Amino acid sequence: MTFDDRLRRELQKAIPSDPPPDPAALAEELIRRASTGGGGGGGGGGGGWRIVLWLAGLAIFGGLIGGALGLSGIFDSDPEPTATTIAATTTTVVTTTTSTTVPTVTTAAPVVTATSAPATASSAPPTTAPPTTAPDTTSPLVGQLSISPGPIWELDTDVISCGTNPRQSTIIAQASDDRGVAAVTLSWAFPGGPNGSKAMSGSGTYSTTFGPFPYLTVTDNSSESATLTITATDAAGNSTATQGSIAVFSTSTCFG
């Protein structure tokens, strides 16, 4: 028996590879996670708002169409996306309360004023006080993340060219907030670095480019998965982040 055969056999014996106790139940659980939009990175709760938004969209859109046409039926409202669409792997919501006292007017558009305050606001400041606004505790929504193209390659060196392989990718995400999105940023992290970030531009749909990166950004002669995080922030500081990833190949993988 060769050394390779011995090593292979001993590894098979040494590393437990027991199947899960209930494979069918595990498979169904995974399918459930995928179908509800949760899952990656332990962000099982990230899909909740999407479902609510979808149901709201269904009701509104269905009502409009049904009312306009006066008929019912099955329809397809949107064309299929043309870019490669990568669903977010993780969604986290961070809500920040900026003040523990009665909130004052912020840069966000007020939705509740002194004249339209609910009855429970009878203990509010006297009428001479400036208009108040309800604290903004609603985080922005970030829609699905589009990364195209992917993967990408580092820039050429003097002696190695990766030909027509893409060197940068366009990152697109949709973001919205009930009082307006103040900023959307893309940040990235390679395993062990480097990390970086940049602002995304747009309104409603935000985009920016990722890359290009110089040779030796990733481990030589390999590829690394860069984690992309899109963070949408509103004026009150509430933020929502969603993550995706893209592979970046070393220039030297094109050698030879």
Added chain:
Amino acid sequence: MIAAPSVMTTCWALPFHVLVALSNADAVRSFVEDEYGKVVGAVTMAVGSRDLAEDAVQDALVKVLRDDHRPDRMAAWVTVVAINEARQVMRRRGAETRAIQRTVPAPPTDPFHEVELGGALRERVSALPERQRDVVLLHYFLDMSVVETAEALGIDAGTVKTHLHRARGALVEVIGEEDPR
């Protein structure tokens, strides 16, 4: 008003295709039945934590389902994606882990928490550099060829051979003398 339409296939804010595009469900069921245990074992060896490995493998399978993307070699794809994901998590937790290690006795080095004959080999494989460990696990444990290993890791076959050669040198004390070549 007549009843609203009952089906909408896409919506900008919600990747509804995610809810219905489960064409990979059977492939994932088959994978969980036949290959899940082995892949979790490989990822556990690669990252040193069975809990982390299971989470990462399951997340990778969710990606397969959600992205409606079926890799040619699912075991290889899931293994590499899970290893990368788990290592990212570990790096993020790095500072916290190092702080804990300063005050708490070191946990068992064997991620399977078992004492058996294979323990020495597992320990030696765990001590290999990351890339060598990955190559050994894909090639020897998951029975992938040099070319398949190279494709899965995004490196060239020559690099895989180099890593295998170095790994053999490190494992020879456990396995026995290497064959004359």
